[in-house]
Amino acid sequence: KGKTLLDVLQRPQPPADSGSLTAGADYSQAVRGVLEVVHEVVHQYRRLEGLLQHRKLRLHQRLQL
Numbered sequence: 001k002g003k004t005l006l007d008v009l010q011r012p013q014p015p016a017d018s019g020s021l022t023a024g025a026d027y028s029q030a031v032r033g034v035l036e037v038v039h040e041v042v043h044q045y046r047r048l049e050g051l052l053q054h055r056k057l058r059l060h061q062r063l064q065l
Contacts, residue, residue, distance in 0.1 A: 006031055 009031045 006035055 010028050
């Protein structure tokens, strides 16, 4: 999904009028930065989820003794 979002956001925009605030703006660097942060958050979430599952398993095993 992140790659698709990046592709959409990097598409060239139609020429805007000269009074537009976004005329000629290039957001690709900002998009890359945001996506890097999103990927890091997802990575950390998966890591924490794995740790949680491991601890749940250990607790369950101890309660069975």
